Amino acid sequence: MSHIIIQNHKISFDQIKLGQWPDLTEYYHQSLVFCSEWLNGKENFELQTSGSTGKPKKVMVSRRQMEASANATGHFFNITNDQYLLCCLNTTMIAGKMMLVRAMQWNCNLNLTEPSGSPLKDFLEHPPFGFVAMVPSQVENSLRDSKTTQRLLDINYLIIGGAPISAGLIDKLSRLKINAYQTYGMTETVSHIALAPIVQDTKLIYNTLPGVKIDQDQEGRLIIAAPMALKELHTNDLVEILNEQQFIWKGRADFTINSGGVKLQPEEIEKKLSSIMSKILPNSRYFIAGTPHSKWGEQVVLLIESEKPSSDLILELSKKVKDTVGRFENPKKIHFVDNFIETTSGKINRIQSLELVLKNQQLL
Secondary structure (H helix, E strand, O other): OOEEEEOOEEEEHHHHHOOOOOOOOHHHHHHHHHHHHHHOOOOEEEEEOOOOOOOOOEEEEEHHHHHHHHHHHHHHHOOOOOOEEEEOOOOOOHHHHHHHHHHHHHOOEEEEOOOOOOHHHHHOOOOOOOEEEEOHHHHHHHOOOHHHHHHHHHOOEEEEOOOOOOHHHHHHHHHHOOOEEEEEEEHHHOEEEEEEEOOOOOOOOEEEOOOOEEEEOOOOEEEEEOOOOOOOEEEEEEEEEEEOOEEEEEEEHHHOEEEOOEEEOHHHHHHHHHHHHHHHOOOOOEEEEEEEEOOOEEEEEEEEEOOOOOHHHHHHHHHHHHHHOOOOOOOOEEEEEOOOOEOOOOOEOHHHHHHHHHHHHHHO
């Protein structure tokens, strides 16, 4: 019989179905309430989108959609029920909830732990995990310690989502030969619908899950038809479709910068800057955006979450950026921001963070 393991508590699915578990923190209690509802056959669940590209909103997701998602991932990786899973994500969001659903659908034992920067440090003596989902920052932190790095190496399948993986992290994972995949998905598709293996010196190529069909509109935006989606979804993601099951993600259409008639994709510029930023400001988040310009319509700017560094470091950064990116991609301004505004799932809210910078400029 499979269990959910919380610290020193081992709670069977039968106990969870009956609502029998010890007093625990709110995170664990709410997670087990969801599992109890699932095991008792609840058909519909209300979820909240992350708000990374607009205002967060509530969406209703059916049991059938979540079952389809879990089954497709299980078939993709050929998961067997003798494996240990780890859930170290926020279970109020779709990524964390789907880890709970996968454990129940696959009849696997699940270690459940509250989200933290380096979740593997509490499982150094645990048997290897068969399947784990993390956000990029958790993986980055785990790679800073030899013991947790070994734990990453021991994972059969590691999926990484919530935000695009930096070029630096891709390089580290591929060199260590950690079996990791970048996910593509959203709340409306009930977690991921495609996975890209992280392999050294190759672009991320997304492979769709079983049953997922892809197409694109005239602007190059991805269209998804999938059993885990209620209807055909027209996304704002620009892609290059390679064949019926594979595509390359290029970026968000709503983030595209039009500078003097030249269309630029911030995510592609950010990839080019990854190695520079990891050396000069290694612990700082950043993103590229477009701000209004009287002559060009929009101009490229670089926003960095950091205290303003010395003039010498800013000059060094500006020079290296200019030498790395194309003429039209070179940021005309670099803005330093103490703290980016985040979505409810911890992603950078690009729109609100940029608005804050523009507002502060007007106040100066």
